[in-house]
Amino acid sequence: MSSMIPFIDLDTQRQHLQPGLDQAIAKVIAEGRYILGPEVQELEKQLCSFGEAPQALACANGTDALVLPLEAWGIKAGDAVFVPSFTFASTAEVLPWVGASAVFVDIDPETYCMDPQKLAEAVKAIKDQGELTPKCVIAVDLFGQPADYPAIKAICDEYGLKLISDSAQGFGCTLNGHHPIHWADATTISFYPAKPLGCYGDGGAVLCRDAETRALMRSYAIHGEGTERYEYARIGRNSRLDTIQAAVLLEKLKIFAKEIDGRNQAAQRYAEGFGDLVRPHKVIEGGVSVWAQYTIEVDDRDGFRAKLAEAGVPSAVYYPIPLHKQAPYAVYPQGAGGLPVTEAAAERVVSLPMDGYLGGERQARVIDAVRAALS
Numbered sequence: 001m002s003s004m005i006p007f008i009d010l011d012t013q014r015q016h017l018q019p020g021l022d023q024a025i026a027k028v029i030a031e032g033r034y035i036l037g038p039e040v041q042e043l044e045k046q047l048c049s050f051g052e053a054p055q056a057l058a059c060a061n062g063t064d065a066l067v068l069p070l071e072a073w074g075i076k077a078g079d080a081v082f083v084p085s086f087t088f089a090s091t092a093e094v095l096p097w098v099g100a101s102a103v104f105v106d107i108d109p110e111t112y113c114m115d116p117q118k119l120a121e122a123v124k125a126i127k128d129q130g131e132l133t134p135k136c137v138i139a140v141d142l143f144g145q146p147a148d149y150p151a152i153k154a155i156c157d158e159y160g161l162k163l164i165s166d167s168a169q170g171f172g173c174t175l176n177g178h179h180p181i182h183w184a185d186a187t188t189i190s191f192y193p194a195k196p197l198g199c200y201g202d203g204g205a206v207l208c209r210d211a212e213t214r215a216l217m218r219s220y221a222i223h224g225e226g227t228e229r230y231e232y233a234r235i236g237r238n239s240r241l242d243t244i245q246a247a248v249l250l251e252k253l254k255i256f257a258k259e260i261d262g263r264n265q266a267a268q269r270y271a272e273g274f275g276d277l278v279r280p281h282k283v284i285e286g287g288v289s290v291w292a293q294y295t296i297e298v299d300d301r302d303g304f305r306a307k308l309a310e311a312g313v314p315s316a317v318y319y320p321i322p323l324h325k326q327a328p329y330a331v332y333p334q335g336a337g338g339l340p341v342t343e344a345a346a347e348r349v350v351s352l353p354m355d356g357y358l359g360g361e362r363q364a365r366v367i368d369a370v371r372a373a374l375s
């Protein structure tokens with residue numbers, strides 16, 4: 001068996017950034033403002049300019065980033081929030097935290113993002129049933145690519161629903177030249193190390209459109225703090241981004257656009273390398289993905305992965321069991337017709353190595369291994 005290449009090469013990135021990182025981290029340690037230091041504010045400012053957002057709030061992780069807007073908007077028991085089932089747990093996990101119910105919606109078979117037609121049907125059905133009140137949609141920028149925001153936003157407008165783009169995997173992606181916040185009321189980001197813009201620990205942020213939402217989210221993120229210190233206006237939580245992580249992210253943001261280009265070039269090489277044998281991962285028309293994952297579908301997934309591993313090529317499955325098939329989530333309603341596209345994808349998808357530095361011999365090895373495994 002050949003030695004394994006990395007699934008995500010974080011080390012090459014670290015080598016590029018090492019001197020700046022060392023300096024930035026040393027500065028935070030020397031200045032001693034470990035919590036809510038000036039780097040956190042600077043990061044929020046830069047996230048706004050990078051992501052075309054009027055407001056940004058850094059927080060502890062991408063899961064808290066999802067619950068904070070729900071809390072700020074008063075989403076509560078009896079409310080329905082429409083989410084895909086083909087996603088990481090966090091997208092739905094936060095809904096019971098505020099007492100709301102998930103309603104699972106099927107995905108588009110080619111992009112793996114929420115299918116707007118299925119969303120429209122699900123919202124109408126839940127409204128007609130009258131047990132839950134439709135309140136919000138969380139579209140996921142799965143694998144780094146933008147969901148179909150123009151279509152999803154039109155449905156939200158028709159029914160008066162809030163829209164969150166769960167861009168944990170997709171911060172930096174665009175559709176027709178715009179970031180998801182162009183359509184969404186809030187965009188949530190994860191800085192988990194393996195994400196396209198990752199820090200060296202847990203981290204997250206929420207982008208939003210108005211100062212009032214940001215102020216409420218900030219209060220919820222800081223124990224429900226009111227206008228005075230140690231005065232509490234609501235029940236909150238502790239969700240701040242460490243100053244050191246903000247300093248790391250400021251360094252990483254400097255090269256993020258270049259890394260997104262690198263990821264797109266790598267995706268292009270994959271499509272050219274084996275697009276004749278397997279359908280390459282499709283991005284929505286007009287979309288630019290940040291390629292958190294490069295995902296293909298195969299018939300015999302276990303066999304395919306074993307052959308790749310034999311050639312020293314790691315692979316991963318996102319996600320083998322969709323949320324609606326997991327015990328804690330099986331209780332929630334689904335759109336009419338169930339989730340056949342989600343279930344088929346979960347059995348067939350496999351993700352290949354991807355990062356901003358993929359190329360040369362490393363990528364050639366993946367392409368050769370994929371071709372050999374499929375031939």
Ligand SMILES: Cc1ncc(COP(=O)(O)O)c(C=O)c1O
Nearest residue numbers: 061062063088090091168190192
């Ligand atoms: C789609 C999606 N949403 C939310 C999250 C949660 O982010 P975090 O791990 O930073 O809490 C993730 C993380 O994997 C994710 O992939």
